[in-house]
Amino acid sequence: MFEYAPAPESRDIVDIKPSYGLFIDGEFVDGTGAPFKTINPATEETLAEVATASGEDVDRAVQAARKAFGVWSAMPGSERAKYLFRIARIIQERSRELAVLETLDNGKPIREARDVDLPLVAAHFFYYAGWADKLDYAGYGPGPKPLGVAGQVIPWNFPLLMLAWKIAPALACGNTVVLKPAETTPLTALLFAEICRQAELPPGVVNIVTGAGETGAAVVNHPDVNKVAFTGSTEVGRLIARNVAGSGKKVTLELGGKAANIVFDDAAIDQAVEGIVNGIFFNQGHVCCAGSRLLVQESIAEELLESLKRRLSLLRLGDPMDKNTDIGAINSSTQLARVRELSDIGEAEGAERWSPACALPERGFWFPPTIFTGVAQSHRIARDEVFGPVLAMLTFRTPAEAVEKANNTPYGLSAGVWTEKGSRILWMADRLRAGVVWANTFNKFDPTSPFGGYKESGYGREGGRHGLEAYLDV
Amino acid sequence: MSKTEAAARLAVRKTYKLYIGGAFPRSESGRSYPVTSSKGEFLANASKASRKDARDAVSAARKAFGGWSGATAYNRGQILYRIAEMLEGRRAQFVAELAEAGTKKAGDVVDAAIDRLVWYAGWSDKITSVAGAANPVAGPYFNLSSPEPTGVVAVIAPDEPLLGLVSVIAPVIVTGNTCVVVASERAPLPSITLAEVLATSDLPGGVVNILTGSVKEIAPWLAAHMDVNAIDLTGVADDDLAVTCEQAAAENLKRVLRPAAADWYADPGLKHMTAFLETKTVWHPTGI
Numbered sequence: 001m002f003e004y005a006p007a008p009e010s011r012d013i014v015d016i017k018p019s020y021g022l023f024i025d026g027e028f029v030d031g032t033g034a035p036f037k038t039i040n041p042a043t044e045e046t047l048a049e050v051a052t053a054s055g056e057d058v059d060r061a062v063q064a065a066r067k068a069f070g071v072w073s074a075m076p077g078s079e080r081a082k083y084l085f086r087i088a089r090i091i092q093e094r095s096r097e098l099a100v101l102e103t104l105d106n107g108k109p110i111r112e113a114r115d116v117d118l119p120l121v122a123a124h125f126f127y128y129a130g131w132a133d134k135l136d137y138a139g140y141g142p143g144p145k146p147l148g149v150a151g152q153v154i155p156w157n158f159p160l161l162m163l164a165w166k167i168a169p170a171l172a173c174g175n176t177v178v179l180k181p182a183e184t185t186p187l188t189a190l191l192f193a194e195i196c197r198q199a200e201l202p203p204g205v206v207n208i209v210t211g212a213g214e215t216g217a218a219v220v221n222h223p224d225v226n227k228v229a230f231t232g233s234t235e236v237g238r239l240i241a242r243n244v245a246g247s248g249k250k251v252t253l254e255l256g257g258k259a260a261n262i263v264f265d266d267a268a269i270d271q272a273v274e275g276i277v278n279g280i281f282f283n284q285g286h287v288c289c290a291g292s293r294l295l296v297q298e299s300i301a302e303e304l305l306e307s308l309k310r311r312l313s314l315l316r317l318g319d320p321m322d323k324n325t326d327i328g329a330i331n332s333s334t335q336l337a338r339v340r341e342l343s344d345i346g347e348a349e350g351a352e353r354w355s356p357a358c359a360l361p362e363r364g365f366w367f368p369p370t371i372f373t374g375v376a377q378s379h380r381i382a383r384d385e386v387f388g389p390v391l392a393m394l395t396f397r398t399p400a401e402a403v404e405k406a407n408n409t410p411y412g413l414s415a416g417v418w419t420e421k422g423s424r425i426l427w428m429a430d431r432l433r434a435g436v437v438w439a440n441t442f443n444k445f446d447p448t449s450p451f452g453g454y455k456e457s458g459y460g461r462e463g464g465r466h467g468l469e470a471y472l473d474v
Numbered sequence: 475m476s477k478t479e480a481a482a483r484l485a486v487r488k489t490y491k492l493y494i495g496g497a498f499p500r501s502e503s504g505r506s507y508p509v510t511s512s513k514g515e516f517l518a519n520a521s522k523a524s525r526k527d528a529r530d531a532v533s534a535a536r537k538a539f540g541g542w543s544g545a546t547a548y549n550r551g552q553i554l555y556r557i558a559e560m561l562e563g564r565r566a567q568f569v570a571e572l573a574e575a576g577t578k579k580a581g582d583v584v585d586a587a588i589d590r591l592v593w594y595a596g597w598s599d600k601i602t603s604v605a606g607a608a609n610p611v612a613g614p615y616f617n618l619s620s621p622e623p624t625g626v627v628a629v630i631a632p633d634e635p636l637l638g639l640v641s642v643i644a645p646v647i648v649t650g651n652t653c654v655v656v657a658s659e660r661a662p663l664p665s666i667t668l669a670e671v672l673a674t675s676d677l678p679g680g681v682v683n684i685l686t687g688s689v690k691e692i693a694p695w696l697a698a699h700m701d702v703n704a705i706d707l708t709g710v711a712d713d714d715l716a717v718t719c720e721q722a723a724a725e726n727l728k729r730v731l732r733p734a735a736a737d738w739y740a741d742p743g744l745k746h747m748t749a750f751l752e753t754k755t756v757w758h759p760t761g762i
Binding site for chain 2: 123139234237238239241242245246253255410425429430434435436437438439440441444446448449450451452454455456458459461464465466
């Protein structure tokens, strides 16, 4: 086997400031909460100090958004569209810088930030830009109205992409936003604020408030917020749903998952193995729709497992800035502790744990790609969302059993099916209770394609024509 | 059951029971409550459903979900139209019962209810075209989004005993959901008579289950039930009760519909259907 020479991406392209404030009413301002540090999870070096938005700061941001709502919602859709097109173009122009910053702050491989996150971010703004002056034709009747101020809270796994999923449709529909990025990955959102200034977006249309859970709660619970959009854990989603009960706020929640990736005996094995690897090890498994439960038809289980192990031993884990890296760093020590804990429980409950020989860097947060076999449906490793590079493998005999096992979870975000038989794909797709079904592929995203879950994976859809509904008073 | 008839011949009164899984059981609790006409005259004892009845109704609805959601849209449309036919056949009975419950222009109400069923029957094989989408993704993939029923829906029916009732049941079931309905507490009798219509319309047992009793008691049980996927709070007038239900519904992230007060004669729009639909998007690579 040939070894790869290091191919590090240069970080010089991005200029990280020593400290960042909040972005309110078009200006960077100090926060009144205690600032926090954001670190590079691959090295544990501090990247910058970031302001914490207190309740009063959030209130100022909401007021700015409310004031801007008058101007923004009254603007012809064609003008709003042009601002969004401008933003999309600037994102493309500065995509390398954004990708490097995303990798430094998040720990994901630069190859993924560069080839997946950033192109999707720009595409999302392009897509919704085009809707801004066509809302009459979106299927919600003539002249659908925006909701007002949207309070948006996003996670750390795809920081800029989740920002795009939230901000692009909100602005296209005529809303203004107060967005809180995750506390471990605030930097690309703050660079996005700078992009809003370059695009000369009217002040107050986009406000970015940084901080931890308390700041997020202040955004979501603010009485002058009309719309709440949250992506994150089911636990926090539940809390939000309870807190906004009776407030009349429109809510969309994109929460956890425990997707089944189902492989039948007639599947193209090599493609399925690639799909399984992409399904669970993409972005270190920090993906709500990750294919974390592998369901394999019994007759091919051994053969498939062997191929999978062979493939896993070829994955390169290490410096996320290296263009050859497949698996980057776990985003935080907290998340690493959770992945470790659930994996230890998996072993303790009797499942068999396997990882390829894989040297972990000394500094930073790392976890090797891991497969559990001999997993029962009752094991926590098969029920709980690990949100890490950990795959639980189970087997089945009949399609009906595969459906039964796949649906045996409170979640319902995504599912995968691998088989060469078309009618079986459609039969399975009909019965899987999940918002996205990938057949003979996995983890594909597109701004035109609605994304979101059934059951406790949340409600509402992001992307496509369906994504507009979340931001319109319809 | 007018007084003059009763004088000529003693009427055989109907026992009003619950409607669960296609059968008409009494409340397992043995409880009932008196229902009176708008003038305060005794009409009948209605069953007062218990928590156990609510749970039985949810399991009946869950059991019926696979078959009903798996039926063809054409078949569901046929059955909804059949419900309209059966209701038309019993028009006089409903007019009399609604009049006793104090409904004005009862004939118009029954007509509107029948027409509403016909309207929704026609949606069964059209809503997918209207709410779905073929998505032009930037890659070699087939990508299709289709609406699917959410699952078991708890429906708190409005205090509008027939037109309101039909207007909340039909949109839920036409797309393939099954439901547990809490009837108007004040005027529950037409809802049980409607159950007789449902039972003779080829609607599989368990698709619609109807409970009568205390809304304040039953609604929170259904809102908190972990095997209920969604709740329609149309009939909850009390704000505190609505908030209690919404909070309980958060536990398993039920979809919640709480519409503003409706004019039941107006065009209902799609909201009562789309609130209980999920969007499923299927991807497949294209190639040779």
